[in-house]
Each structure stands twice: as C-alpha cells, then as structure tokens.
Amino acid sequence: MLSPDIFKALADPTRRAVFERLADGEMSVTELKAGFAISQPAISQHLAALRGAGLVTERREGRFAYYRVDPAGLGPLVDWIDRYRSFWPERIGRLKTLLKEMDP
Amino acid sequence: MLSPDIFKALADPTRRAVFERLADGEMSVTELKAGFAISQPAISQHLAALRGAGLVTERREGRFAYYRVDPAGLGPLVDWIDRYRSFWPERIGRLKTLLKEMDP
DNA sequence: CAAATCCATAAGTGTACGCTTATGTAACGT
DNA sequence: ACGTTACATAAGCGTACACTTATGGATTTG
Numbered sequence: 103m104l105s106p107d108i109f110k111a112l113a114d115p116t117r118r119a120v121f122e123r124l125a126d127g128e129m130s131v132t133e134l135k136a137g138f139a140i141s142q143p144a145i146s147q148h149l150a151a152l153r154g155a156g157l158v159t160e161r162r163e164g165r166f167a168y169y170r171v172d173p174a175g176l177g178p179l180v181d182w183i184d185r186y187r188s189f190w191p192e193r194i195g196r197l198k199t200l201l202k203e204m205d206p
Numbered sequence: 207m208l209s210p211d212i213f214k215a216l217a218d219p220t221r222r223a224v225f226e227r228l229a230d231g232e233m234s235v236t237e238l239k240a241g242f243a244i245s246q247p248a249i250s251q252h253l254a255a256l257r258g259a260g261l262v263t264e265r266r267e268g269r270f271a272y273y274r275v276d277p278a279g280l281g282p283l284v285d286w287i288d289r290y291r292s293f294w295p296e297r298i299g300r301l302k303t304l305l306k307e308m309d310p
Numbered sequence: 311c312a313a314a315t316c317c318a319t320a321a322g323t324g325t326a327c328g329c330t331t332a333t334g335t336a337a338c339g340t
Numbered sequence: 341a342c343g344t345t346a347c348a349t350a351a352g353c354g355t356a357c358a359c360t361t362a363t364g365g366a367t368t369t370g
Contacts, residue, residue, distance in 0.1 A: 113217035114358075125290055131317060144359060146318055165316045165367040173293045183284060186229055189277045218328075235347060248329060250348055269337040269346045 108179055111155035116140065117148040121157060121171070128161070128170040212283050215259035220244065221252040225261060225275065232265070232274040 112118050116138070123129070123137055135145045149169055152158045157175035161168045216222050220242070227233070227241055239249045253273055256262040261279035265272040 107217070109213060109217040109222065113211070113213040116358080118213070125293065132315090140358090141360065142317075143319080143361085147358075150318085167317060171290070171293050176287060176290060176293065180287060183280060183287070186275070186280060189229065189275050189280065220328080236345090244328090245330065246347070247331085247349080251328075254348085271347060 108155045108157065108175075111151050111157060112179075114148070116144075117151060120145065120148050121152055124158060124169055124171050128168050130166045130168050134169070212259045212261065212279075215255050215261060216283075218252070218255075220248075221255060224249065224252050225256055228262060228273055228275050232272050234270045234272050238273070 112121070119138070120134065123134060131142065131145055131149065134149075135142050138145065149158065149160075153160060153169075155175070156178075157172055158169050159172045161170070216225070223242070224238065227238060235246065235249055235253065238253075239246050242249065253262060253264075257264060257273075259279070260282075261276055262273050263276045265274070
C-alpha cells in the first residue's frame with residue numbers, strides 16, 4: 103500500500119506540473135493535455151505514474167476519464183519529512199513539534 | 207537558490223538512505239560507506255547530488271570530508287507541500303492551517 | 311451503422327542515471 | 341621519502357525513463 107516511489111513520481115518536472123494542474127480541480131485527460139506541449143499518451147503515462155504513487159484518483163464517466171488529486175496522497179511524503187523535523191530551522195521545527203503535541 | 211531537483215535527489219532509494227543515515231549525525235565518507243554495499247565513488251556521487259540539492263553540507267578536515275544534514279535543506283520541500291495542504295486529510299490539514307496562523 | 315472522440319497500451323528510440331573500475335590529488339603515518 | 345589512507349573525478353556500461361508514433365477498445369454522435 104505504501105508507495106515507496108512517491109518521490110520518483112514527483113521527481114519529473116512535467117509530471118509534477120501535471121499534479122499541480124490537477125490541484126486546480128478535477129480534469130479530463132484532454133483538458134489536461136491542453137496545457138502541455140506533449141502528446142496525449144505522454145499525459146496518460148504520467149497520470150498512470152501519479153496514480154501508481156497514490157497521488158491522484160481516476161473517475162470514469164463514459165469515454166471520459168476524470169482525474170483529481172487524492173487528498174491522502176501526500177500523506178506518506180508528509181510523514182517522511184516529519185521524521186526529520188528536528189533538522190528544520192528552529193522557527194518551523196518548533197511549530198511542527200507543537201503540531202505533533204496537539205495531534206490526538 | 208531554489209533547488210528544483212530536490213525531488214530528484216530524494217527519488218533514488220539508496221541516496222535517500224544515505225540522507226537518512228546522515229540524520230543520525232555528521233559522518234565521514236568512509237563511515238558512511240560502511241553501511242552500504244556499494245563502492246566509495248558511488249557514495250561520493252550520491253553525496254554530491256545531495257549537496258547539489260542543498261540537502262547536505264560538507265566540512266573539510268585534513269583528508270577527511272564530514273557530511274551533515276543541512277537544516278534548511280528540506281525547506282523548499284516543505285514549502286512545496288504546504289501549497290497543497292488544502293488537499294490533505296482533514297485532521298492534518300486543520301492542524302497545518304492552525305500552524306500557519308500561529309506563525310508570526 | 312459509420313465516423314469521430316476519448317483514452318490506454320504497445321513498441322521503439324534517445325537520453326539520463328546509478329553503478330562499476332581506473333586514476334588522480336591531498337593529507338597522514340612510519 | 342615512501343607507502344597508505346581518504347576522497348573525488350573520469351570513463352564506460354547497463355538499465356530505467358520520458359517521449360514519440362502506431363494501434364486498439366470503448367463510447368458518443370450523425
């Protein structure tokens with residue numbers, strides 16, 4: 103379940119841009135493609151990678167495939183970063199620590 | 207200043223493991239190598255990548271090179287994630303929002 | 311039914327990446 | 341001074357990756 107390559111999924115600039123664009127709201131593949139200078143298969147391949155990493159979900163409707171950001175997708179990434187919060191600059195680290203304490 | 211490939215630097219599992227090991231404290235290249243089944247040049251190359259991404263700093267002492275985690279290194283990553291905190295699960299998102307409000 | 315649209319998968323290609331061995335530079339030990 | 345240790349860089353190699361074009365399945369439209 104844990105997607106070990108959430109980092110790899112976000113490593114590619116184009117794929118990261120696709121994710122960021124989906125953050126504006128649910129979108130079909132064709133709509134998504136409009137913002138990029140790459141082919142439709144390339145978009146589909148990026149979406150498959152993001153989906154494999156648990157970062158986006160797909161909703162089928164007829165011949166359309168709507169993709170959206172998975173709210174829980176960035177969770178593992180946040181968890182990983184939290185392991186090293188002791189190394190963050192003091193201002194941020196203090197707040198993050200507080201956050202942990204408040205977590206029920 | 208912004209290192210756009212902080213994601214790429216952390217994408218490789220071995221390199222991420224190197225970073226995680228450095229989180230235990232400053233270490234020389236040889237000490238670091240002891241924990242891995244790869245050659246010394248491979249370690250040095252990973253360190254160069256981490257250094258290029260601003261995740262690690264180097265301290266020279268004689269013929270030794272000591273590496274340590276750069277406290278500010280994960281900053282850009284945290285900032286990027288924060289842009290999408292509205293997509294996080296409600297429990298986390300609420301706390302993160304609170305965190306923002308408390309930030310002077 | 312036929313043509314068109316939406317999307318995914320297959321196959322091929324160039325390049326980037328992670329690794330190796332080989333070599334070089336600098337500092338230490340004897 | 342000479343060998344050794346610590347590390348980096350160069351060169352080469354195999355593989356993974358991001359892209360392309362080609363094709364196919366499924367749905368809608370005319």
